[in-house]
Amino acid sequence: xxxxxxxxxxxxxxxxxxxxxxxxxxxxxxxxxxxxxxxxxxxxxxxxxxxxxxxxxxxxxxxxxxxxxxxxxxxxxxxxxxxxxxxxxxxxxxxxxxxxxxxxxxxxxxxxxxxxxxxxxxxxxxxxxxxxxxxxxxxxxxxxxxxxxxxxxxxxxxxxxxxxxxxxxxxxxxxxxxxxxxxxxxxxxxxxxxxxxxxx
Amino acid sequence: xxxxxxxxxxxxxxxxxxxxxxxxxxxxxxxxxxxxxxxxxxxxxxxxxxxxxxxxxxxxxxxxxxxxxxxxxxxxxxxxxxxxxxxxxxxxxxxxxxxxxxxxxxxxxxxxxxxxxxxxxxxxxxxxxxxxxxxxxxxxxxxxxxxxxxxxxxxxxxxxxxxxxxxxxxxxxxxxxxxxxxxxxxxxxxxxxxxxxxxx
Numbered sequence: 001x002x003x004x005x006x007x008x009x010x011x012x013x014x015x016x017x018x019x020x021x022x023x024x025x026x027x028x029x030x031x032x033x034x035x036x037x038x039x040x041x042x043x044x045x046x047x048x049x050x051x052x053x054x055x056x057x058x059x060x061x062x063x064x065x066x067x068x069x070x071x072x073x074x075x076x077x078x079x080x081x082x083x084x085x086x087x088x089x090x091x092x093x094x095x096x097x098x099x100x101x102x103x104x105x106x107x108x109x110x111x112x113x114x115x116x117x118x119x120x121x122x123x124x125x126x127x128x129x130x131x132x133x134x135x136x137x138x139x140x141x142x143x144x145x146x147x148x149x150x151x152x153x154x155x156x157x158x159x160x161x162x163x164x165x166x167x168x169x170x171x172x173x174x175x176x177x178x179x180x181x182x183x184x185x186x187x188x189x190x191x192x193x194x195x196x197x198x199x200x
Numbered sequence: 201x202x203x204x205x206x207x208x209x210x211x212x213x214x215x216x217x218x219x220x221x222x223x224x225x226x227x228x229x230x231x232x233x234x235x236x237x238x239x240x241x242x243x244x245x246x247x248x249x250x251x252x253x254x255x256x257x258x259x260x261x262x263x264x265x266x267x268x269x270x271x272x273x274x275x276x277x278x279x280x281x282x283x284x285x286x287x288x289x290x291x292x293x294x295x296x297x298x299x300x301x302x303x304x305x306x307x308x309x310x311x312x313x314x315x316x317x318x319x320x321x322x323x324x325x326x327x328x329x330x331x332x333x334x335x336x337x338x339x340x341x342x343x344x345x346x347x348x349x350x351x352x353x354x355x356x357x358x359x360x361x362x363x364x365x366x367x368x369x370x371x372x373x374x375x376x377x378x379x380x381x382x383x384x385x386x387x388x389x390x391x392x393x394x395x396x397x398x399x400x
Binding site: 047048049051052053054056057058060061062063073074075092093094095097099100103104128130131132133134135144147148149150 | 247248249251252253254256257258260261262263273274275292293294295297299300303304328330331332333334335344347348349350
């Protein structure tokens with residue numbers, strides 16, 4: 001198995017790319033305590049999208065980790081998680097956006113956001129912002145209390161922590177280095193993305 | 201305030217309708233222990249849709265109840281919950297579908313589903329199945345354990361339990377009487393839907 005591509009995603013930016021069925025996508029937190037937002041669409045038909053609702057439903061847990069399958073809205077497997085050195089990720093929250101910084105933090109001026117990063121990264125693939133689903137927020141440390149309240153704590157990821165996913169169909173993928181300081185223990189940091197697989 | 205419309209949604213069926221800003225939508229569980237799946241789209245621009253990810257994010261809880269706002273993917277308020285006699289609803293799970301009955305229960309033959317009910321009900325409004333987001337599952341009694349595992353128990357709704365929502369924009373709405381026996385204490389039952397507001 002060879003490395004096919006490796007992207008260094010600078011803090012508060014994103015990347016979009018194609019992934020072939022059977023290839024592996026490794027999301028690496030190079031410095032630790034950094035969240036990465038992941039969305040995906042069918043490459044053949046981009047109206048098929050990674051669905052938090054289906055993935056949570058079929059796994060019967062909000063903490064998807066090694067062995068779990070991430071499903072599309074059409075209930076097709078999109079990814080299988082084959083390695084996870086952290087084990088706690090969030091699939092509840094929408095990507096941070098200009099509006100979320102205003103609603104949650106009262107920030108009126110410009111602030112980088114995962115929504116903008118993903119919209120820019122996926123635009124060349126014909127995917128508009130209105131079609132971005134709830135992302136799989138890797139390394140995000142969100143806990144649900146018995147009351148239902150959600151608490152965000154610093155990510156449990158250490159420098160070099162990874163999640164590796166196998167693509168179960170041909171995909172268009174977007175990854176954003178999360179742009180909300182509060183989710184990343186105060187500082188937004190980069191994310192590394194590696195694609196690997198067989199080369200013919 | 202007058203009743204504008206009232207729909208009796210038979211067990212394992214759905215309904216689609218328009219709702220004007222300021223009107224009230226009351227979802228009634230006439231027999232008790234019955235879930236109702238709710239999705240919504242902007243009437244002016246149906247590419248705007250009710251977002252579980254934004255609603256959970258801004259409310260900071262998975263249990264949305266009286267006083268909480270349900271937001272669109274564009275972070276616009278779509279509904280405010282103005283009355284809730286139950287207080288526990290689910291916003292995590294996708295609508296049950298032919299595929300979900302196969303994946304979760306091994307059912308290969310036809311089974312009615314909320315996905316089919318919503319797709320049929322919203323087709324006349326130009327909304328296709330691929331655009332159905334994770335619904336707000338009223339009265340669904342899903343609990344998240346500290347491990348992240350989700351447990352479904354019979355709904356806490358009694359005969360006549362209601363949730364009343366105020367529309368914060370003009371909407372196209374779909375409601376399905378949940379078609380999964382296991383979520384409804386073994387029997388799928390009807391749901392009543394009432395629209396009320398000022399008449400000129």
